[in-house]
Amino acid sequence: MILEEHWWNGDATARGRRDVYIRTDGQRWEVQAQIGGAQGRSEVLECSSRSSASILAGAWRGGSPGWRELPH
DSSP, X not given: OEEEEEEEOSOOSTTTOEEEEEEESSSOEEXXXXXXXXXXXXXXXXXXXXXXXXXXXXXXXXXXXXXXXXXX
């Protein structure tokens, strides 16, 4: 899977950090929500299209203004 987009909530602490990723292999799309950095918990859901992956990623970000898109 290739990383298409990555957002971070701006909290550098392990307890508060949240990340949302969109990945694709060209046919399948997945969205990962991660809590607590690399050692934390995460959930991955498959989506049928880029559009549905973007909607899910937006929902997981919750509209908070602190989120930043990171380069990939």
